[in-house]
Amino acid sequence: MTIEVRGLAENVWEIPRRGGMRVPGRIYATARQMAELAADPCLQQVVNVAHLPGIVGQALAMPDIHWGYGFPIGGVAATRLADGVVSPGGVGYDINCGVRLVRTRLVFEEIRDRIPDVVRGLFATIPTGVGAHGAIARLGPGEVRRVLERGARWAIEQGYGDAGDLDHTEEGGRLGGAEPSAVSEVAVERGARQLGTLGSGNHFLEIEVVDEIYRPDVAARFGLELGHVTFLVHSGSRGLGYQVCDDSLAVMGKSMTRLRLQMPDRQLACAPIRSAEGQRYLGAMAAAANFAWANRQVMMSLAARTFERVLGLSPREVGASLLYDVCHNIAKIERHRIDGGTETLCVHRKGATRAFGAGHPDVPTAFRDVGQPVLVPGDMGRGSYVLVGTERAMQETFGSTCHGAGRVLSRGAARKAARGRNLVGEMCERGVTALAHGRFALAEEMPEAYKDVSEVVEVMDHAGISRKVAKLRPVGVIKG
Amino acid sequence: MFSLIGRVSFEERDLADHRWEIAYATPEEALQRWLQELLLDFDLHGFFPVTTSVEVRPGRIAAVARGGTFDPARDELRSELKAVTQHGLRVRRTPRGGLEAEVIFDV
Numbered sequence: 001m002t003i004e005v006r007g008l009a010e011n012v013w014e015i016p017r018r019g020g021m022r023v024p025g026r027i028y029a030t031a032r033q034m035a036e037l038a039a040d041p042c043l044q045q046v047v048n049v050a051h052l053p054g055i056v057g058q059a060l061a062m063p064d065i066h067w068g069y070g071f072p073i074g075g076v077a078a079t080r081l082a083d084g085v086v087s088p089g090g091v092g093y094d095i096n097c098g099v100r101l102v103r104t105r106l107v108f109e110e111i112r113d114r115i116p117d118v119v120r121g122l123f124a125t126i127p128t129g130v131g132a133h134g135a136i137a138r139l140g141p142g143e144v145r146r147v148l149e150r151g152a153r154w155a156i157e158q159g160y161g162d163a164g165d166l167d168h169t170e171e172g173g174r175l176g177g178a179e180p181s182a183v184s185e186v187a188v189e190r191g192a193r194q195l196g197t198l199g200s201g202n203h204f205l206e207i208e209v210v211d212e213i214y215r216p217d218v219a220a221r222f223g224l225e226l227g228h229v230t231f232l233v234h235s236g237s238r239g240l241g242y243q244v245c246d247d248s249l250a251v252m253g254k255s256m257t258r259l260r261l262q263m264p265d266r267q268l269a270c271a272p273i274r275s276a277e278g279q280r281y282l283g284a285m286a287a288a289a290n291f292a293w294a295n296r297q298v299m300m301s302l303a304a305r306t307f308e309r310v311l312g313l314s315p316r317e318v319g320a321s322l323l324y325d326v327c328h329n330i331a332k333i334e335r336h337r338i339d340g341g342t343e344t345l346c347v348h349r350k351g352a353t354r355a356f357g358a359g360h361p362d363v364p365t366a367f368r369d370v371g372q373p374v375l376v377p378g379d380m381g382r383g384s385y386v387l388v389g390t391e392r393a394m395q396e397t398f399g400s401t402c403h404g405a406g407r408v409l410s411r412g413a414a415r416k417a418a419r420g421r422n423l424v425g426e427m428c429e430r431g432v433t434a435l436a437h438g439r440f441a442l443a444e445e446m447p448e449a450y451k452d453v454s455e456v457v458e459v460m461d462h463a464g465i466s467r468k469v470a471k472l473r474p475v476g477v478i479k480g
Numbered sequence: 481m482f483s484l485i486g487r488v489s490f491e492e493r494d495l496a497d498h499r500w501e502i503a504y505a506t507p508e509e510a511l512q513r514w515l516q517e518l519l520l521d522f523d524l525h526g527f528f529p530v531t532t533s534v535e536v537r538p539g540r541i542a543a544v545a546r547g548g549t550f551d552p553a554r555d556e557l558r559s560e561l562k563a564v565t566q567h568g569l570r571v572r573r574t575p576r577g578g579l580e581a582e583v584i585f586d587v
């Protein structure tokens with residue numbers, strides 16, 4: 001079925017409201033990207049999301065949009081707390097999949113020759129890949145539930161990082177309303193061995209160099225200096241989060257009939273936010289989000305220690321300090337301006353990053369006068385971006401922007417395209433030391449499997465939603 | 481499904497049977513729940529099935545999987561499957577009386 005799309009402004013497109021859509025759809029993309037999306041089922045997913053009860057504004061899609069479970073990845077939808085729904089498909093299986101960027105005092109040119117050693121050290125220290133476990137001792141069920149309650153603070157209490165890191169983590173590394181009792185025993189068991197593990201798929205730990213700076217004043221506030229080494233951790237809530245999503249979809253799939261909720265796609269299983277099912281999901285989701293923050297906190301600390309050990313430097317000399325940690329798969333209760341008033345909404349961000357502007361009370365004090373740092377990882381060959389949130393984002397996108405490059409090749413197509421090639425060698429020629437466990441991990445994640453992240457962030461910069469601050473160039477990566 | 485996850489080389493003495501009894505309302509639910517159980521068994525215990533059989537009864541299936549424990553040092557890992565989704569999930573009878581299914585995994 002052809003979906004009508006009309007241009008609203010340069011790089012901004014609308015799917016007009018029709019049929020059961022409660023709001024229009026809005027897509028941020030270049031004309032070239034829109035032409036590529038014309039036959040893509042993710043546009044139908046934008047239409048489907050616009051059917052959600054209580055949705056306000058528009059069903060939004062960022063330029064990294066691609067097909068996802070129920071919601072498109074790169075999608076944002078805000079529903080009214082009073083009469084709206086929450087949908088696990090609007091968060092995704094990997095609850096609080098997110099990114100944290102750590103700055104160091106290290107100058108790339110001074111340690112350039114040691115990067116392969118550091119990559120090997122990271123690969124030996126941080127478990128990666130399918131079923132990875134063992135970074136820290138297996139936790140008992142009671143301890144896992146404390147992680148679910150306390151989030152990143154739990155990791156700091158165990159000696160992974162310091163309390164200052166919490167000020168540089170979205171929600172302070174602990175989402176309120178977590179209900180560990182709403183997380184099934186099976187989910188807890190899946191999480192017991194996986195804290196401090198990267199996982200597989202598109203998760204990675206990457207060493208990057210600050211390569212370009214676009215806004216020197218903001219970059220200075222973010223502590224980013226040209227030529228300095230940083231590292232980026234991309235991971236989520238692992239099997240615990242997947243199980244929370246599975247458990248919730250099963251419950252909501254059944255309750256939709258009872259609650260007389262009808263959606264155009266059964267993957268959009270949902271429940272009223274105020275219903276028992278909705279509250280239970282939000283409580284379990286917050287608990288899984290806290291597990292993810294603890295996970296990234298542990299890995300950041302393990303990585304910092306690895307730099308110190310391999311380079312023979314003190315913690316002060318390495319100077320690892322967290323710039324920021326953002327989640328990009330989450331549903332959060334936030335206050336936003338809508339239709340001339342202010343309302344409490346449940347903002348689903350699935351493959352979308354919070355991008356609050358200057359002055360917002362949820363932006364850490366250290367950055368409040370410039371705006372929230374936004375981290376957008378690209379592929380392992382072309383690098384990543386640091387952006388800053390804007391007031392325009394608060395007005396147009398419920399304070400949200402893109403989250404990454406977005407795939408252009410399926411995993412199968414990428415494996416086929418990589419057949420017979422020496423990807424480790426190719427990455428080495430690009431100046432990137434890459435190590436991965438899975439036989440297909442590098443093939444599935446090779447640069448040409450992704451859109452050019454520069455084009456994605458440019459769209460949002462041009463629209464004034466998030467502004468470019470710095471570009472990071474990869475020099476080392478470990479993958480699952 | 482397990483050809484996506486990895487490749488194993490078990491000896492006969494490594495193999496054991498794992499069994500499930502699963503209640504269902506629709507054939508699709510039966511398939512999804514059983515595959516979810518297999519994925520969970522791999523995730524929690526490393527159980528990697530090499531052969532499976534299912535007996536379909538009204539409202540319930542009895543499934544058996546024969547396999548061994550995945551050994552990362554010996555066996556080959558390929559992809560992590562996050563979930564067995566409902567997207568496009570279909571089970572249908574073939575003209576020859578068999579069952580044919582289509583399922584999409586979240587990876």
